[in-house]
Amino acid sequence: MSTEGGNRAIIAALSANLAIAVLKFLAFLLTRSSSMLAESIHSVADSGNQLLLLVGGKRAAKQASPQHPFGYGRERYIYAFIVSIVLFSVGGLFALYEAWEKFHDPHGFEGPWWWVPLVVLLGAIVLEGFSFRTAIKESNHTRGKRSWVNFVRTAKAPELPVVLLEDAAALLGLLFALFGVSLTLLTGDGMWDAIGTALIGLLLVAVAVVLAVETKSLLLGESATADHVKAIEGALVGPGVDKIIHLKTLHLGPEELLVAAKIAVADSATGTAIAKAINDAEQRVRAAVPIAKVIYLEPDIYTAQQTSSTTPVAP
Template structure:
């Protein structure tokens, strides 16, 4: 993924969430609606998350140094993992607490009854714009993949995070609208608590999915099957009859480490082997541009086969 596309989606989400958070909080102050408070905190958490993603992207662009010779690309994964923690704690757990508090002491919405409906509808419109931007940017990079497959296999975390956050925000707004509407119709504040609880459960589930996917990236994922096949095919050429074994590792979303043991002819001179390795590296970088760190070990096929 081009990081610029990810930043565009993040900035669109941040702009929407900041405006939404302010209007939701004003609506809560006027109505004391539990669902509105849960949604206010949700939008604040989302805004903080988008700032974290932008910060992670900036820090990941630092040049490699002696202490971190492979660079800082994985900072993007770390900040995405922090986002899942924030969403779980500040968003999901707070909404569940607020639901418990409101259910134990329910109050109907007695003043400014039209405010939460107007705010929620306006928020749905703004959030839909943010979600649409994320979908458009994701469509540029996901190819023929389905959405679930894209979320699970994407190496760049920003767009999947924004997509899940925006989807959660839209569903959460619908749940809040349901809770507030039922409270206004029935004059029973427990419906407001139900809406808040549903938002909390939704955010906790999304946070768990994000944590699982970003944890895998933090541990270190190999290249996609398509890129692995392309690297293997590119390695074979003049002076390299075959690939004995191959390992790949993402140092960051757009930086791949390639380590391979390659077969060289038994009669090759040291100069022949060096030329073959240089040519193989050039072929790999041409086939898979993100393969920026390449280590190739020459060996004889029969020696390996013989143990």
């Protein structure tokens, strides 16, 4: 994924959420609808999350230092994990708390502004739809033939999966709010508003858990994709390199891959020939997989007792 594409999706989502948050909160002040308050906080949390993703991307671009010799690429994973915590606490738990309060006092809407939440929700659906469309468009550049579920599970750059899930949750949350508000207006029973708020809370908690699980895997360190491993294997074997004894890969960041391999060389090869074979193999790997920025190759004499293996990759 290009960083620019991820940033475009983030900025589109941030612009939509800031505008929507103001309108939702205004609707809450006029009607005291718990669904509108939950959706207001949801939009505020999403806006904060998008700012966190932008900060993470900026911090990840810092140059490597003696203390962090492999750079700061994983900052993007850390900030994406913080996003899941914010979504869970500020968004999901707050909405569930509001639903609990409304269940104990299920009053209808106050004042003559009963129509405002409907207008705001319909307008918010349009704005969120544009944001979601941008996220889908940018994701399609790198998704390839993967399903959307597989894309979220296997993407190495966290920004687009996060924005996709947030926008999808935002649209579904708006439908839940519209459900609760409409039935409250029709029946005068605030219990429907409480139900809509509870559905929003459960939705946000579920999305936060999915984000936390997927980002945790990235934080622990994931190997290269199957396609990249295959390309690296093909590039390593060449003049002076008879075969791969074993290979391990690790993402230092979304666009930075560490490659470590033990390669088999001829037992009669000189030190100069081995050094040239290693340098040539590194060039071939970088040409085949440009994100392979850090490469360590260890030459060895292959024997039948050694087992050739590669790093398992995620399905």
